[in-house]
Amino acid sequence: MAIKLKRPWVGIAVPCFIISFIGYNAHYFILSNFLSRKRQIIFQCFLSMIWLSYYLAIYTNPGKPIQFNPKDTSNLKFCKKCESWKPERAHHCKTCNQCVLMMDHHCPWTMNCVGYFNYPQFLRFLVWVLITTAFLFLQLCTRIKFIWDHRNSRNISTTLITKSELIFLTILTPFDAFIFLTIFVLFIRCIRNQIFNGMTQIENWELERLESSYYRRNSKFLGTLINKVYDLYPDEKTIEHKSEAAELIERKSKGRLRFMTVVNFPYDNSILKNISTALGSSPLLWIFPWAVPEGDGLYFEHNEFSGYEKGSSLQDILLALPWPPDGGRQATDMNHKTQVEVIQEDGEVIIRSNETETQRRTAWKNEWGEELEDFGVDPEED
Incomplete structure (x- = not known):
């Protein structure tokens, strides 16, 4: 179910608080006590990639049909608010107040639409959150196991396992797991729609509506x-x-x-073509933070069944x-x-x-x- 916030800025504040609270408290109170310097640096690199991809998902315009003058408008709709024709797969966002190319949805957590030119940043943000939370959860569980295995040992100094570490282990472990599972569900939904079915969330909604009507x-x-x-x-x-x-x-x-x-x-189309449409044709572009698809978001390749032949x-x-x-x-x-x-x-x-x-x-x-x-x-x- 979509979330509607009375104060839009809260949508940015909440993720920023969660990223900071889990990431930096986990590092300061837990990871720094037992993790090697190399792994601590790796964790901070993961955390930095979350911030970068999140920033780009917020500030990258999803794309709008500038100077779109189609020759054939028979199957297109005219947007009265933008005073222009809407390309295929485009919709007018009531919050962003613009037509969005290949609009997937308006995301309250980025205060921005997810569309053709920032879908890669949005997906990379989800991926980095999953990588970071999974890495952190593994380390937290390792630490919990170590403490449990040595709970009765007299060889461990109390300075190595502090009260604050135990408190944050208790709080952050389930919190981190919850964030991982929540983002994982959203990630799977995005992959299923865009990569395996070649459709946005809006188009998937449309398909479900049509199928429901058909079988009623x-x-x-x-x-x-x-x-x-x-x-x-x-x-x-x-x-x-x-x-x-x-x-x-x-x-x-x-x-x-x-x-x-x-x-x-x-x-x-094929899975590779669907990936190319959403993320770009080169695997290097899939991981590069600023990479966007090569197309213009105005026209899209159709599959073999969509071609009309008279007779x-x-x-x-x-x-x-x-x-x-x-x-x-x-x-x-x-x-x-x-x-x-x-x-x-x-x-x-x-x-x-x-x-x-x-x-x-x-x-x-x-x-x-x-x-x-x-x-x-x-x-x-x-």
Whole structure:
């Protein structure tokens, strides 16, 4: 669930306090008592990389569509607040008050959006937090084991194990483990979305919304997509395609038509291409603190299923619909009234829908309880 802070500066203050409290107290009260100088330096290097990557995630602009003048605007949306066309995958952030290229989400802990040009810094920040907390947890556990093994020994001077060290071991060990697990969950979510599926958190939310609508009982979602095909490609409204439409709807009603056979996420390519889009093509760029992707964030490579070819089967054309295929409105079959009819007139199959724009603005929530607005998207401009 997205976190909303009344005072935005708290989002910066809390992480800074946690990094300082765990890192420097652990070093001064615990690590300096038993760790070699070399390992202490390594720990401080890890800590410095956290600060650097965090600073860059805060102050790097995620990217905005400057001088974006597309030739084809048929599948693009116009942002009234920015007074410009929004590139594919871009959204207007209500907090940053700008359109953000390949917007992933607005992060309250950086007071900044995570988008095309600072996603690498954000991900590197998570990685350095994981490396540092894992390294520290290992050292803390080693120290705890040493103290426990020698708890009854008279050979250890009380000056080697101080009361303050025991106090901070008790506080910092579970605290450090908690931070590691929390960031690990977020890191896995980011890797699953961007690297394995090629999508932002917003796009993953959209995909879940579409799938939920598709499999809902008595859903008319498929009919809506077919109407979308006819709106975008009027020449495809042939007798053959109308007949195929009726067949697809019948297969869907019997549970024999899977969601992913009619809906395609166009930006999911191979894992290497997904990494290149998010982090850059060279492995050296993945770890270099200031590195950003080589592209401009305005145009993205599409997969093989997203290309429209005139005269293709209706099912292939459905896969080629621009993302999101229903136009991107927040809707669910449960919360709005939609009537899609499949009727016959003069031997032709006709699909009709009386769905209205107002009805389709009903918000949908995923299993985390998140709405599109929770990712920072301005609902008035999306």
